[in-house]
């Protein structure tokens with residue numbers, strides 16, 4: 001109940017008070033007041049250039065719904081980004097890879113920020129973003145990081161803080177809009193074109209080779225299930241499935257893959273499944289999988305970890321090990337983008 005009241009007051013704050021701050025901040029030189037809806041820094045993801053950037057608080061603070069605490073907390077943007085990078089990328093990674101992750105995380109949250117004209121987290125009204133990695137992006141508090149890192153806390157926190165400070169305010173832009181900075185752990189050697197995974201063709205989410213990922217322990221993983229379990233699990237999803245226990249592999253047909261190798265669809269017995277269904281049913285790391293029969297078992301071999309679109313985190317780390325800087329890494333994985341300071345971009349005269 002306490003949360004509900006808090007939530008409502010934040011909605012009120014977002015809808016009523018913040019637009020007036022924007023009007024005041026950016027148009028205080030005008031004598032007549034401008035309707036709040038006309039004053040946005042981001043309109044449908046597109047940056048609206050303003051000649052008088054007043055209230056820098058707008059892009060220095062962010063309302064974060066902390067999922068495991070069930071509450072919204074107002075945070076400094078750069079502090080929030082530290083908690084995201086600490087949660088989303090191993091702190092052992094190279095500093096330039098961490099910096100690349102910082103810029104991606106900052107771009108993501110700013111593109112959603114309600115005060116700037118973003119849509120916020122649609123699961124939690126009043127929040128710009130939530131800490132559920134399946135929905136927005138992961139974030140961990142200092143307390144959680146102390147537990148996770150133990151005696152390495154000071155060293156790792158300082159390293160991530162450095163990555164944040166060295167890239168302060170930098171964001172990724174394509175065609176004057178903040179990009180959707182999709183990222184994943186391991187592509188499996190080559191990233192995906194966005195339309196192969198999510199239907200829509202996004203110009204900066206193009207397939208690129210991603211060398212050096214093979215060293216990652218989860219580059220190739222296997223899941224072993226008995227034939228009986230294999231059939232039962234598929235039947236839980238599709239009760240009308242007809243699949244004969246003998247020679248299962250011969251009953252797997254029409255495997256349609258992306259050019260990179262992720263399974264789009266496949267026919268098992270009489271049912272056509274999406275690759276994503278199989279990934280979920282057997283808890284696989286990616287949809288780039290293949291089957292083998294070994295005695296009474298089905299062995300599922302999986303390449304990569306995650307959806308494969310945008311920046312590969314292990315690929316970024318491999319590039320950093322080769323001496324590449326964060327901007328080179330970001331420009332490699334996000335085709336045709338620019339890296340700018342949000343303040344500088346917004347200050348550009350009309």
Ligand SMILES: [Zn+2]
Nearest residue numbers: 121130135136
């Ligand atoms: Zn969310």
